[in-house]
Amino acid sequence: MELSIQRFTHRILPSTHHYFKPISRTRPGAFRPPVRDRSSGSAARAGWFLGMREKKDVLPEIVKAGDPVLHEPAQEVRPEEIGSKRIQKIIDEMVKVMRAAPGVGLAAPQIGIPLKIIVLEDTIEYMRYTTKEEIKAQNRQPFDLLVVINPKLKRKGNQSAFFFEGCLSVDGFRAIVERHSEVEVTGFDRFGQAIKVDASGWQARIFQHECDHLDGTLYVDKMVPRTFRTVENLDLPLAAGCPKLGAR
Numbered sequence: 001m002e003l004s005i006q007r008f009t010h011r012i013l014p015s016t017h018h019y020f021k022p023i024s025r026t027r028p029g030a031f032r033p034p035v036r037d038r039s040s041g042s043a044a045r046a047g048w049f050l051g052m053r054e055k056k057d058v059l060p061e062i063v064k065a066g067d068p069v070l071h072e073p074a075q076e077v078r079p080e081e082i083g084s085k086r087i088q089k090i091i092d093e094m095v096k097v098m099r100a101a102p103g104v105g106l107a108a109p110q111i112g113i114p115l116k117i118i119v120l121e122d123t124i125e126y127m128r129y130t131t132k133e134e135i136k137a138q139n140r141q142p143f144d145l146l147v148v149i150n151p152k153l154k155r156k157g158n159q160s161a162f163f164f165e166g167c168l169s170v171d172g173f174r175a176i177v178e179r180h181s182e183v184e185v186t187g188f189d190r191f192g193q194a195i196k197v198d199a200s201g202w203q204a205r206i207f208q209h210e211c212d213h214l215d216g217t218l219y220v221d222k223m224v225p226r227t228f229r230t231v232e233n234l235d236l237p238l239a240a241g242c243p244k245l246g247a248r
């Protein structure tokens with residue numbers, strides 16, 4: 001899920017279907033999207049095939065809305081495969097891509113991997129870009145990196161909350177989405193151990209957003225109609241009839 005921060009820079013190049021296309025990246029500022037180094041693009045590609053480029057420079061590209069692959073359901077990871085090099089590499093790359101974006105959550109389909117894996121984390125640093133009032137209303141607290149494989153999500157209680165949310169696959173936009181205020185998530189961690197997380201507030205929202213990706217659902221598929229807007233217009237008044245932000 002995309003961070004709720006104002007961003008005034010935009011990506012220059014359109015995204016493509018080459019999910020593992022190497023991207024030569026200049027070092028992104030802490031809260032800027034990665035900037036592609038256009039001058040060395042073809043050289044980077046050549047380096048990839050020749051094995052000349054250092055792997056640490058190559059990150060998968062985030063698949064953008066408009067690509068039908070984001071509406072396809074993901075497959076479960078076989079438990080005996082969790083410890084494999086392949087799955088561990090996918091997890092490592094997902095964490096890197098999420099942090100580089102930066103975002104508070106990422107699902108494997110967003111880097112073109114149709115598997116049920118999500119990563120999420122929220123930090124005090126990220127929260128500095130939101131007002132204290134918003135943080136309180138959203139019931140948002142920082143939490144350490146969570147990796148959940150084959151997550152199963154269950155609603156707890158009957159409270160829900162309406163807030164704007166964004167997605168790294170729908171860059172530059174936000175919309176209000178109704179989410180459960182409390183959920184229970186079960187699944188496996190990256191070591192194959194069964195885990196259970198009781199999440200509430202913003203963390204519960206991130207879990208629901210990321211688990212939706214695994215079902216092939218984007219937030220735009222369930223947003224409150226007429227609340228879709230650019231980040232720059234986030235604070236403008238809502239259209240008549242739209243629900244007020246908050247829990248209920």
Ligand SMILES: [Zn+2]
Nearest residue numbers: 001167168169
């Ligand atoms: Zn998303």
